[in-house]
Amino acid sequence: MHIPDGFLDPWVAGLLWLCAGAAIGIAVRRARGELGDERTPLLGVVAAGIFAAQLLNWPIPGGTSAHFVGGAFAGILLGPSLGVLAMTAVVTIQALVFGDGGIVALGGNLFAVAVVDVWVGYAAFRGLRRVHGAGAAFVAGWAGITASALAVGVGVGLSSAFAYELGTTVSIMVGGHAVLGLVEGGITAAVYGYVADARPDLVLGRGGDSPSPEVGV
Amino acid sequence: MTAATSGSWTRRALLALLILVVLAPAFGAASGAVGYAEPLENAAERTGASDAAVPIVSGPLQDYSVPGLGAPAGTLVSAAVGTGLTLAVALGAGRLLER
Numbered sequence: 353m354h355i356p357d358g359f360l361d362p363w364v365a366g367l368l369w370l371c372a373g374a375a376i377g378i379a380v381r382r383a384r385g386e387l388g389d390e391r392t393p394l395l396g397v398v399a400a401g402i403f404a405a406q407l408l409n410w411p412i413p414g415g416t417s418a419h420f421v422g423g424a425f426a427g428i429l430l431g432p433s434l435g436v437l438a439m440t441a442v443v444t445i446q447a448l449v450f451g452d453g454g455i456v457a458l459g460g461n462l463f464a465v466a467v468v469d470v471w472v473g474y475a476a477f478r479g480l481r482r483v484h485g486a487g488a489a490f491v492a493g494w495a496g497i498t499a500s501a502l503a504v505g506v507g508v509g510l511s512s513a514f515a516y517e518l519g520t521t522v523s524i525m526v527g528g529h530a531v532l533g534l535v536e537g538g539i540t541a542a543v544y545g546y547v548a549d550a551r552p553d554l555v556l557g558r559g560g561d562s563p564s565p566e567v568g569v
Numbered sequence: 570m571t572a573a574t575s576g577s578w579t580r581r582a583l584l585a586l587l588i589l590v591v592l593a594p595a596f597g598a599a600s601g602a603v604g605y606a607e608p609l610e611n612a613a614e615r616t617g618a619s620d621a622a623v624p625i626v627s628g629p630l631q632d633y634s635v636p637g638l639g640a641p642a643g644t645l646v647s648a649a650v651g652t653g654l655t656l657a658v659a660l661g662a663g664r665l666l667e668r
């Protein structure tokens with residue numbers, strides 16, 4: 353759901369840059385205490401895996417398509433700070449190297465995918481994981497992507513290109529991604545289940561709060 | 570955590586990355602054949618915003634294609650370059666922040 357240039361009014365784009373910049377700045381500060389011999393390679397691998405997975409577009413009958421976005425997954429596995437950093441790398445490279453998402457709109461795409469998706473997914477997982485781990489991961493994937501779509505829907509709905517039709521943009525974005533979000537939730541839960549089985553210590557928020565005491569909210 | 574177990578998960582993770590990269594051209598061809606739209610494009614169409622999308626700059630591998638290469642090969646190269654670059658950037662940023 354990358355926003356191209358031309359879709360956002362300048363003030364909307366600027367505001368989203370500001371919000372994304374603040375959140376990424378906080379993530380960078382907090383990340384300093386979390387990185388290390390185990391977490392740094394994981395940061396790289398998760399970011400690269402999400403970039404590659406986003407290329408796998410699943411065509412869905414009815415003329416739409418879904419691909420795994422991965423922000424919630426990054427938040428679950430890496431925690432919110434490193435999750436934001438991983439997704440920031442993915443979204444920025446998509447825009448600068450592949451023209452996927454605009455340059456002026458990059459702040460908006462960072463806010464939606466690297467901040468909202470990660471934080472909402474992480475919060476949902478954190479709140480529900482005691483009930484059921486994979487279930488919490490499913491809800492996290494779904495809620496993260498739906499909230500992210502809401503952010504994009506509001507952003508474009510407040511812009512002149514979309515004739516300020518906020519109701520239309522929000523309902524199409526949220527409605528569409530609430531359905532596609534079921535796929536996101538399913539993949540998030542499946543990959544989470546695999547990692548939680550194979551290496552539970554890699555999942556932040558399982559079995560205590562990760563190797564680093566500073567982690568957590 | 571010993572170095573040996575750490576090495577084994579990174580090796581498996583790199584293998585998984587390689588598999589994802591190799592799969593990319595097939596998925597690209599499949600969705601291209603079906604012709605698809607994301608909800609944002611639908612919203613743009615409904616509100617008359619479709620023509621407002623104007624790329625300001627184009628990336629060196631615009632739309633995951635390589636100038637002079639056909640679709641499957643271009644997608645494969647794009648996937649490999651992008652995945653490798655993301656790995657390098659995220660690892661590099663992580664190493665810098667460790668200090």
